[in-house]
Amino acid sequence: MGRDGERSTVSRRARRGRGPAQAAPGRRNAVGRHARAHLHRPGGRRPDRSRDAVTARGDRLKRPASRGVVVQLARSDVKGGPPSRKRADLSIRDGELAAALLRGELALHYQPIVDLRSGECRRVEALLRWRHPRLGLLEPGDFLPFASELIEQIGVWVVRAAAAQWTEWRGLGSGLGIGINVSAPELAQIEVLLEALAPFGSGAVTFELSPGTFASPAARPAALHLAAAGARVALDGASLSDAPGRALAVLLDELK
Known part of the structure; x- marks a missing residue:
């Protein structure tokens, strides 16, 4: 089978799946319809090519390799989901976001990352949400523009x-x-x-950087520190032909 045919077949398998993930006893089973699928090359630090990254949509996801795990999916990332609200529709008051951190109103939802070769979900992407008491569930684009003084604190909370x-x-x-x-x-x-990522096992966490972040002066030393701590580093939204990708490709584990 040719490469294109193989890729198409694997993509169909990822879309069909075998059923929803099983819920742990006493917990609600959260099943969604959206997964980002990509190829991963095990071993070494050679990054995956961005052309191997595709989006697979279907009614179900193949059951993860481990049982008994509930994954709360980010529903607004599903095709046809509600769009992020316009800035003009929001009225976030001074001090609300800082109070939200203290009150536990921030939450993480997860987007499955599906291996195209096996069809299995081996990683999820943590996506920040704010359960706002007046405005409902907010996405980062709705409130992070108001969080310039809290970005580092929120980032540590996420980790x-x-x-x-x-x-x-x-x-x-x-x-x-x-x-x-x-x-x-x-x-x-x-x-x-x-310090925040210390509980993770080696290779268990992948830090995803945008091209702009990757071009920042802090990117190279930070990537070296993260790799030394057992974390993986991915460049999201660029390729090796882009300047950030060329300059720091040796530090990458993955291209998305």
């Missing part, structure tokens, strides 16, 4: 919350990894970030 979730899943026998988006201000506070 700690993801680490706690990963620890819980590991206790259920799961081998799922977690991907986390990270910004340039967070990389500038690398020591705090390293």
Whole structure:
């Protein structure tokens, strides 16, 4: 079978799946319809090519390799889901976001990353949400523009919350990894970030950087520190033909 035919067949398998993930006893089963599928080359640090990354949509996902794991999917990422609200529709008051951190109103939802070769979900991407008491569930684009002084604090919260979730899943026998988006201000506070990711096992967490973040002065030393701590580094939204990709390709584990 040719490469295109093989890729098409694997993509169809990822869309069909074998059924929803099983819920742990006493917990609600959350099943969604959206997965990002991509090829991963095990071993070494050679990054995956962005042309191998595709989006697979279907009614079900193939059951993850480990049983008993509930994944709360990010429903607004599903095709046809509600769009992020216009800035003009929001009225976030001063101090609300800081109070939200204290009250536990922030939450993580997860987008499955599906291996095209096996059709299995081996990693999920942590996506930040705010359960706002007046405005409902908000996406990062709705509130992070108001969070300039809290970006680092929110970033550390995300890593700690993801680490706690990963620890819980590991206790259920799961081998799922977690991907986390990270910004340039967070990389500038690398020591705090390293402390927050300490609970993760080696290779269990992938930090995803945008091209702009990857081009920041803090990117190279931070990537070296993250790799030394056992984390993986991915470049999201660029290829090796782009300047950031060429300059720092040796530090990458993956291109998305």
